[in-house]
Structures are given as structure tokens and as C-alpha cells.
Amino acid sequence: MPHLRVTGMDCHIGSQLTETSPFIAAAEKVLALVDQLAASGIALEHLDLGGGLGIRYDDETPPSIAEYAKALLGALQGRSEKIIVEPGRVLVGNAGVLLTRIEYLKHGEEKNFAIVDAAMNDLMRPALYDAWHAILPVQKREGEAQQYDVVGPICETGDFFGHARKMAVDKGDTLAVMSAGAYGMSMSSNYNTRPRAAEVMVDDAVVHLVRERETVSQLYAAEKIVA
Ligand SMILES: Cc1ncc(COP(=O)(O)O)c(C=O)c1O
Numbered sequence: 001m002p003h004l005r006v007t008g009m010d011c012h013i014g015s016q017l018t019e020t021s022p023f024i025a026a027a028e029k030v031l032a033l034v035d036q037l038a039a040s041g042i043a044l045e046h047l048d049l050g051g052g053l054g055i056r057y058d059d060e061t062p063p064s065i066a067e068y069a070k071a072l073l074g075a076l077q078g079r080s081e082k083i084i085v086e087p088g089r090v091l092v093g094n095a096g097v098l099l100t101r102i103e104y105l106k107h108g109e110e111k112n113f114a115i116v117d118a119a120m121n122d123l124m125r126p127a128l129y130d131a132w133h134a135i136l137p138v139q140k141r142e143g144e145a146q147q148y149d150v151v152g153p154i155c156e157t158g159d160f161f162g163h164a165r166k167m168a169v170d171k172g173d174t175l176a177v178m179s180a181g182a183y184g185m186s187m188s189s190n191y192n193t194r195p196r197a198a199e200v201m202v203d204d205a206v207v208h209l210v211r212e213r214e215t216v217s218q219l220y221a222a223e224k225i226v227a
Helices: 021-039 065-075 089-095 125-129 216-220
Strands: 008-010 046-048 082-084 098-107 112-116 135-137 146-151 160-167 174-177 199-203 206-211
Touching: 008 021, 008 082, 021 046, 021 065, 112 160, 125 160, 135 160, 160 174
Parallel strands: 008 046, 046 082, 112 146
Antiparallel strands: 098 112, 098 174, 135 174, 146 160, 199 206
């Protein structure tokens, strides 16, 4: 096709990988195809090997960035193409937490609920694909820990952050939903007319407001009444 200039090959094999071997297997396949193309006269300038390096949400032990880079470089020895990678969550996932306040504690015969003021629109991963996030009480309390389902205030079965979490907490306490730095705000929405949360960046003892909390009037501002 005379109007196409083929410049590179890109792949992304998946996310939250906790071993280097799939990255290497993918790189080897891509390199074989690149060499096949070179033999037929198509010389590529770049190789984009995607993202996918996992983070620790619970007890996973993903490779460090150095281990990942070492393994990739081993597979890429002697290549002249520009190498591109697209890490996502590994850069920011564990740099962010979602802070939320307990509105009510509801104790039942079979289950206890901690109802919090954040919801599935703020951090969608548990509702969307049953993702597990650690949830830690910010205040340390004496007393026996009890098991809670940590749920939001939206009337949806999927509006939860975690099930059966053991915590010693009280109404009004703050909880930190961990590992919310990736796919947190970026996947958030205004579902249920919920303004999005403020974002605060903490640099040692200095706190910067980097995104203002949205207001309900902002949500309605673009709407038009049919005349
Ligand atoms: C094409 C592509 N590149 C990079 C990424 C980043 O993935 P991760 O956050 O797992 O590193 C994704 C995630 O879906 C993707 O689809």
C-alpha cells in the first residue's frame, strides 16, 4: 500500500502481570515477526512492548522495575529499534489512596456493614471486575475488630469496596482504600449525580490541592432545558 509507511510494531499482552516470563515470550514473538518483515524489506523503527507490570494489592510479589527492565533488555540484546514501554499502574497505583468516611455502621445477624461516603463512581474497580483493594482504618482504635462489608451509599449491589474486612472502627472514622492511584480517578464518573472527589497531592509535610471537588451545579451546567 503506497500510502502507508510502516514504522513500528506495538503490543500489549495484558495487565497486572506478576512474572516476567510472559513479557519475554511476547517480546520473542514480536521480534520474530519484526525480523520476518525486515527480510521482506520492511524495516521498523520502533518496538512498543506495552505495559502490564503488576503491583501489590494484597500479597502479590510482582517483579521490581529493575528486574522487569533486566529481563526485557536480555531479550532485546543487539536490537537497533527504538524501544518503547507503556507502564500504567506500576507508576502510580500504590502512590494513591481513596480516603472515605464511615457514615453508619449497621450490625446484623449475619453481616455487618460499614457504609461510607465514597462510592462505586469514585473507585470503580471492585464493582467493575471484583478487584480487591486493601482497606485500612486511618484511626487506630482499641477494642475487638469486627468483620464488615465496606459499601457505598448508592443503591446498587455492586456499590462496594470490600467484603468481610476485619476492622476496629466507629462511625465517623476515616478509611483508606489502598492502591487507588491507578484506574481510580481516571475511571471515575458522575453516576447518581455524584460530584467527583477532590484530589490532594502529598509531598512529605506539604499538601497540594491538585483538583477541586466538583459541585452538583457544575454537573448540571451543560444541560439545556427544551423550550
Ligand atoms: C495498550 C495499553 N498499554 C498500556 C496499558 C497499561 O497497563 P498497566 O496499567 O497494566 O501497566 C494498557 C492498559 O489497559 C493498555 O491497554
